[in-house]
Amino acid sequence: MSINAMLTPEELALRVKTQDFVKSVPRQLLLDMDADKIRYPKEFLVEAGQAGLLGLRFPAEYGGAELKWMSELVALEEIGVLGTSLGCLYSLVSIVGEAINIFGSDEQKNKYLKPMIAGEIGVAEGLTEPRGGSDFFAASTTARREGDVFYLSGQKRFVVGAEGADLFLIYGKIDGMVDPKKAMTAFLVERGPGLEVSHVYGLLGTRGGGTGRITFKNVPVHVDNVLGGEGGIGNGTAVFNQMMIPERMTSAGGAIGMGRAAIEIAARYTDRRRAFGQKIRQFEAVSFKIADSITLLDAARALNFATAHAIENNADPGKIRRLVSESKKFSTDAAWDVVNHAMQVLGGIGYTDIFPVEKLLRDIRLITIWTGTNEIMKLVIQHEYYKEFKQLRNAGRIVEEDAAGAEFTEEKEYNE
Numbered sequence: 001m002s003i004n005a006m007l008t009p010e011e012l013a014l015r016v017k018t019q020d021f022v023k024s025v026p027r028q029l030l031l032d033m034d035a036d037k038i039r040y041p042k043e044f045l046v047e048a049g050q051a052g053l054l055g056l057r058f059p060a061e062y063g064g065a066e067l068k069w070m071s072e073l074v075a076l077e078e079i080g081v082l083g084t085s086l087g088c089l090y091s092l093v094s095i096v097g098e099a100i101n102i103f104g105s106d107e108q109k110n111k112y113l114k115p116m117i118a119g120e121i122g123v124a125e126g127l128t129e130p131r132g133g134s135d136f137f138a139a140s141t142t143a144r145r146e147g148d149v150f151y152l153s154g155q156k157r158f159v160v161g162a163e164g165a166d167l168f169l170i171y172g173k174i175d176g177m178v179d180p181k182k183a184m185t186a187f188l189v190e191r192g193p194g195l196e197v198s199h200v201y202g203l204l205g206t207r208g209g210g211t212g213r214i215t216f217k218n219v220p221v222h223v224d225n226v227l228g229g230e231g232g233i234g235n236g237t238a239v240f241n242q243m244m245i246p247e248r249m250t251s252a253g254g255a256i257g258m259g260r261a262a263i264e265i266a267a268r269y270t271d272r273r274r275a276f277g278q279k280i281r282q283f284e285a286v287s288f289k290i291a292d293s294i295t296l297l298d299a300a301r302a303l304n305f306a307t308a309h310a311i312e313n314n315a316d317p318g319k320i321r322r323l324v325s326e327s328k329k330f331s332t333d334a335a336w337d338v339v340n341h342a343m344q345v346l347g348g349i350g351y352t353d354i355f356p357v358e359k360l361l362r363d364i365r366l367i368t369i370w371t372g373t374n375e376i377m378k379l380v381i382q383h384e385y386y387k388e389f390k391q392l393r394n395a396g397r398i399v400e401e402d403a404a405g406a407e408f409t410e411e412k413e414y415n416e
Contacts, residue, residue, distance in 0.1 A: 006305065011074050014056075014067070018078040021051050025082060033085055033208020034359055039200060040164025040210035042122060044086055045093075049119020054093045058101050062109055063117035069308035073253040077301075080257020084363035085209035087257070088160050089122070091250035096123040096169045098246045099186060099239050103228045112167055112188060124165035125243075126156030126214055136240060137180040141172040141216065143187065148223045150174075152187065152216040155198075158370070162197045163210025166190065169227070170216070171236050184236030186227035194219035205362025245311060245320065247371040248328035252304050255367055256297055259335035262360045263293040266342035269355075280345075289341040296334040303327050322384035329377035332367045339364050 004012065025044065032038040048054050056072050058064030065071075072094065080087050093116050100113045115121045129139050141154025152172055159168070168189045177183035189195065200212040226232045227239060267290055270281035280286045307323040315323075339361045343350040350357045368374050400406065 003301070007070075007074065010067075011071050014071055015074050015078060017051070018053060018075045021048065021053055022078050022081055025086070030082065030086075034205075036202075036207050038208050040122070040161065041086070041089070041208060042164055045089060045122055046119045048090060049117065054090070054119055055097050055113070055117035057094065058097055058113065058117060062101075062114045068312050069249065070305060070312075073249070073304055073308055076250055076253030077257040077260065080254035081261045083258065083359065084206040084254070084366060085160075087250075087254035088206070089209055091246070091254065092123050092125065092161060092165075093117065094250055095243060095246045096125055096167070099169055099227060099243055100188070102242055103186070103232060103235065103239055104188075105224075105229045107224070108188060108227070108229075116167070121166040122161055122164055123167045123169070124159050124161030126159050126168055126170040128156065128158045130155055130157055130213075136171075137184065139171060139173065139180075139184070141170065142175045143172040143185060143221070144175040144218075150187065150221045150223065150226070152189065152194075152219040152221055155213060155215050157199075157213040158201070158211060159214050160206075160209045160211045162212035162214050163200055165210070168195070168214070171240065174233065177234070181237045182234050184240070185233055186236045186239040187221050188225045188227055189216075189219060189221055190225075192219070204365065205359065206366045244372070245324055248324045248377075249304070249307065249311075251367050251371050252300070252307075252327040252331035255331040255335035255364065256301055256304070258360050258364050259293070259297050259300075259338035262335075262339040262342035262357050263290065263297070265355055265357055266290065266293075266345040266350075269346055286345055289345050293338040293341045296338055300327075300331040300334040303330055316388075318384045318387055322381050322388070325372075325377040325380040325384075328371065329374045329381070332364070333374060335364050336368055 007015070024047070029038065029041060029044070033041060045054070052065065053075060055062070055064040056067045056075060057069065058066070060066050076087070076091070079090050097113055097116055100108055104113065112121070116123055127136065129141065131138065131140060141152065141156065143150040143152050152170065154172060156170065168191070170187045170189050171184055172187060173180060173183040174185055194217045196215045196217070197212045198215045200210065203211060223230055228235055270286055270290065271279060273280045281290070304327045307327045310320055310323050339357060342357050343361060346355060346357060349355065352358065405411070
């Protein structure tokens with residue numbers, strides 16, 4: 001597809017602006033992050049904030065650009081070229097910012113959202129626990145209230161940014177409330193006493209983002225730092241459901257950039273490498289992998305754009321949940337397939353660090369797992385489809401009745 005034909009002049013200008021920023025990121029920063037010499041690249045967020053590229057969808061009064069999801073997807077694709085770590089740190093402003101922008105108080109927006117968008121503070125989000133991954137409501141982090149102060153106890157793991165973030169969005173259950181969906185509450189926790197980064201993981205890829213385990217030992221959090229203040233107590237389930245939109249859409253958008261980077265390397269290689277007297281792009285076994293890759297990325301991009309329009313037009317929540325899950329699953333699966341195609345096209349040299357395809361492969365593997373595994377995405381997709389199907393199945397032509405033997409209804413035994 002022609003990407004240019006699908007974008008407005010403003011979106012095209014944003015793409016160029018983001019490309020210029022991406023070009024300015026030092027090569028050595030990427031190398032040092034992958035070597036675990038740098039665990040939290042604070043300067044990247046500072047420079048992105050100064051460039052006006054953070055918090056694109058948020059109100060201008062807090063430093064945002066008041067753009068739509070389509071624009072953010074355009075920027076995410078370009079940022080994705082840098083790999084998963086920087087893409088995730090960039091996206092966390094969108095993710096945590098979404099929670100504060102929609103559920104936060106005016107005071108919280110001024111205190112946290114504004115400096116986040118400016119790149120002045122780093123943020124992270126704690127969802128997964130040692131005994132709770134995809135099962136969000138199995139989380140065991142608790143918040144015990146004494147007067148106007150909650151005391152958080154528990155652990156969160158696989159927290160990107162744990163090593164260097166200044167502010168954490170943490171989900172915990174109010175102590176004494178039995179129903180986990182009513183007890184779940186979102187807290188804005190500043191780095192301070194009692195909050196310990198107890199382990200920074202050695203990762204296959206996605207290195208340099210300070211991914212670690214956080215331990216909370218009676219960390220005091222004033223009620224003012226409950227997301228939404230006093231009225232936000234017990235609202236964690238609603239926050240979580242809303243957060244799954246930016247969580248999964250940022251992964252989908254960044255995945256396109258990573259896949260695109262890999263196939264551009266492969267295409268350039270196949271147009272220069274020669275074998276048996278001709279460029280290897282002239283062999284169908286090679287060129288067909290390029291064709292498959294281009295098709296996958298175009299299809300993923302188109303699905304992401306369609307999902308963006310559904311979100312912006314306030315489609316039915318179930319429809320949005322399905323489309324967001326489809327976008328995350330299809331885009332990350334597509335990126336994984338594309339980077340493998342690229343490595344196969346490059347042959348043995350693709351398995352070395354002479355080209356960054358091996359790093360992209362290590363990075364992309366994670367995004368099929370995080371923010372809900374792609375198997376969980378399938379569960380959501382089919383669940384929401386069946387709900388929609390039951391409502392709409394008689395709206396159009398009933399094709400089942402077009403069969404030559406449709407009148408033999410006694411042959412249709414359903415055991416209903």
